[in-house]
């Protein structure tokens with residue numbers, strides 16, 4: 001019987017453990033000026049990988065900036081940015097194999113981009129047109145692609161966490177040397193699903209990386225009202241899980257930690273918990289106004305830790321990037337996004353027939369009958385149903 | 393009397409409940425200083441302090457269980473579930489615990505002091521997970537009261553009655569009316585009795601029944617029907633559990649016809665329960681089959697929201713079909 005108590009020392013006086021009993025170091029490799037800390041051990045990264053990472057950073061910044069703008073102009077109904085968290089998301093995604101399965105929360109579109117989701121595909125989803133892989137059923141930002149092993153986003157928080165445990169276990173059972181990675185916020189980590197998912201992963205030895213983006217807020221709720229323990233990382237050892245805390249604004253630290261976490265998960269068929277300490281620079285979503293709950297000073301302070309700028313400085317120091325190339329990259333993506341917006345917003349919506357598809361593998365007789373009744377109705381009043389007027 | 397919107401009316405009711413009963417505790421995701429994502433709880437933390445109005449960690453299961461614990465020990469708990477779509481993580485606590493506390497303990501314990509408030513419904517381009525109407529999951533569970541207001545005046549009176557009711561209540565707030573519905577609301581304390589339907593408009597050819605946000609839909613349909621010479625009686629059910637069979641049956645006996653409209657999917661929706669009961673109560677009075685105009689049997693879609701919705705046009709068509717049956 002291996003029970004936790006068997007390895008522990010015995011004491012004969014009451015003494016409690018508390019928050020400070022768990023001391024969790026934080027991995028930092030890259031300094032704000034783009035130089036690395038003395039003695040830091042760098043992740044595996046060459047010029048090509050650095051460029052791919054930086055390219056994804058720039059694309060994501062541009063996408064977020066432009067699409068938030070598009071939302072403000074009423075061209076799309078909703079948007080969410082990952083501004084400030086690019087290093088956490090891209091650094092981890094860049095450590096994976098393409099066959100590793102990603103289960104994201106909703107703010108991880110940069111990981112999908114890293115996998116190869118095209119600008120056009122982003123736009124099709126955001127504009128809910130007929131080419132959207134999700135057939136226009138979910139709000140903007142609920143991307144997914146089976147080709148890219150990126151499971152479609154579901155809004156209910158934390159549901160993806162125990163699912164990731166199952167995906168990881170399935171990869172193990174299928175004899176693949178792959179893992180599942182699951183992203184979530186520190187807010188979502190309060191859900192029961194978090195406990196269920198991590199506990200099962202540890203007990204059942206599921207090769208899964210649980211990647212927490214601790215960005216300081218869950219909508220308006222600061223971490224001080226979310227949990228009292230030492231962050232999310234402190235829970236890893238409690239589940240019997242390999243755990244690391246990294247500076248989430250440090251691309252190289254995230255890359256190093258995730259590379260090694262992945263290697264460990266594959267070698268040992270075991271889960272790993274990573275907590276990336278970062279900050280949500282933007283609003284929670286396009287429906288949110290953070291000025292109601294946090295100060296401009298606080299935001300300004302975090303602007304100094306901009307993860308993209310830090311990584312850029314590193315690239316420049318290495319001689320891998322120039323300011324000129326950098327601004328050209330921004331320009332390239334600005335015009336690409338703009339061009340794709342124009343195409344995507346002109347495409348029609350999915351036909352009304354798709355309304356009853358995918359509820360089951362094939363529409364039931366009752367669904368077919370409901371569709372027929374609906375179409376007859378639309379034919380009578382086509383102007384009242386502009387999204388399907390043309391498809392009946 | 394002031395002209396205020398539904399959110400302000402809800403805020404007013406919450407404040408009054410906290411004012412008149414200092415054992416009242418209000419909590420949920422983002423409800424503290426920020427005042428909730430819809431701002432229904434604005435200013436209440438300032439007024440009543442952080443011990444009585446606060447943010448919880450992000451766990452509906454925890455929120456519901458915590459509410460049960462508070463109420464089982466003599467407090468009044470008002471818990472906000474940020475969107476009705478996110479009530480499902482709490483479903484075990486609500487249907488197995490909240491609903492059965494009194495029954496299973498032989499009334500040794502009860503959680504009558506619990507009220508769950510939650511915004512429900514579509515028409516706001518919210519897609520799958522910000523538009524559902526999950527009331528039928530709860531009307532199936534004995535021990536819960538289910539209440540849905542249709543305007544600012546009702547929101548205040550019904551919410552106060554729900555909070556003070558000796559039974560747990562799930563109070564579904566029609567979010568598309570939050571800011572859209574503005575009306576006269578008394579400043580003072582008042583309650584609207586639970587379990588009573590309201591006859592909103594008298595008519596003689598057909599009874600139209602709905603609740604919450606769908607009330608304005610059936611009223612619009614009734615106006616369209618009036619132009620064709622059809623006179624509709626309009627009923628607002630207001631409380632779904634326990635529902636007012638008598639008022640509905642009386643109306644149907646008068647008009648001979650019934651149309652029920654709700655946004656939730658048709659199959660397994662609460663309209664089915666009403667139709668079956670009224671058919672029993674009024675069989676010999678019915679001139680045509682009871683008609684249901686409801687959401688489709690699909691998850692709530694985004695781009696085809698208009699098609700999915702049981703709107704005024706569909707209701708109007710169903711009214712005509714019923715009277716010409």
Ligand SMILES: Cc1ncc(C[n+]2csc(CCOP(=O)(O)OP(=O)(O)O)c2C)c(N)n1
Pocket residue numbers: 107155156157184185186187188189213215217218219280284421450452474478481
């Ligand atoms: C089960 C559930 N409850 C509530 C919500 C509403 N909601 C959406 S995002 C959010 C905050 C999430 O915070 P966090 O997990 O820290 O992620 P972040 O937004 O900071 O990236 C909330 C409460 C939801 N989507 N699902």
